[in-house]
Amino acid sequence: MISSPLVIGASLVGIGFLTGLSGALIPGPLFAFVISDTLKKGALSGPLTIIGHVSVELPVIVALVLGLGLTGYFLQFKSLIYVIGGVALIFMSLFIIKEAKAAKSRSLREEMGNEMRGAKYRYNSSIFGGFLLTAFNPSFIPWWMAI
DSSP states (O other), X not given: OOOOHHHHHHHHHHHHHXXXXXXXXXXXXXXXXXXXXXXXXXXXXXXXXXXXXXXXHXXXXXXXXXXXXXXXXXXXXXXXXHHXXXXXXXXXXXXHHHHHHHHHTOOHHHHHXXXXXXXXXXXXXXXXXXXXXXXTOTTHXXXXXXX
């Protein structure tokens, strides 16, 4: 059976979408960061976090397209990245707990003054957060190894 280019193209798009979706649906620190950051800064922090995320993913994608084997590199630093990622998760959870307690104690005046959402926050931390939480995410290496 000969498949048409349209069927082959649609199959590749579907496979690519499902593969990307499998990585996007992994709950982890980046997801929690995007939710927390968006509540603080507004909708612009989501796309900025994507810039940081892509800055980590793009070199891996380019290396895979060029046929460079990254398996040895990942295996060499796997334990270190897992430990750093685990420590980052612990610190982030402690920070979120601290922020939740602080949010409960905010006064009504501070809530009313929140009309200028994002004015007192810096958006470049969204890009850095996306970069940092992608680079040290414990599920990053196993997901790419599976792909």
